[in-house]
Amino acid sequence: xxxxxxxxxxxxxxxxxxxxxxxxxxxxxxxxxxxxxxxxxxxxxxxxxxxxxxxxxxxxxxxxxxxxxxxxxxxxxxxxxxxxxxxxxxxxxxxxxxxxxxx
Numbered sequence: 001x002x003x004x005x006x007x008x009x010x011x012x013x014x015x016x017x018x019x020x021x022x023x024x025x026x027x028x029x030x031x032x033x034x035x036x037x038x039x040x041x042x043x044x045x046x047x048x049x050x051x052x053x054x055x056x057x058x059x060x061x062x063x064x065x066x067x068x069x070x071x072x073x074x075x076x077x078x079x080x081x082x083x084x085x086x087x088x089x090x091x092x093x094x095x096x097x098x099x100x101x102x103x
Contacts, residue, residue: 002063007078014086021089028088036088040080048072 021027052058052071059073067074 002065003059003073003075004065007075007082010082011078011085014082014089018085018089021093025089025092027092033084033088037081037084040084041077044077044080045069045072048076 018027049070049072064073064075069077
């Protein structure tokens with residue numbers, strides 16, 4: 001399995017869960033999510049490039065698309081995006097249950 005397919009599965013699952021939660025619970029604003037995504041993508045770019053450059057790990061060329069930002073393959077950026085999509089949705093949903101229990 002290629003990293004592109006694995007990343008696509010994570011993104012589709014995160015988006016599906018977020019859509020279900022968004023219909024039932026109030027989610028953070030798109031601007032807040034965009035700021036969080038930008039920060040996480042920037043941090044991923046910096047730290048992945050550093051870790052790959054010093055030789056902590058590398059990716060087999062057979063399993064990546066070949067598109068890189070510096071040393072980091074583009075697939076590495078799917079996980080922070082999935083986190084920005086999924087974690088606020090789960091937080092909102094779980095927090096919503098707590099609020100319902102308090103009433």
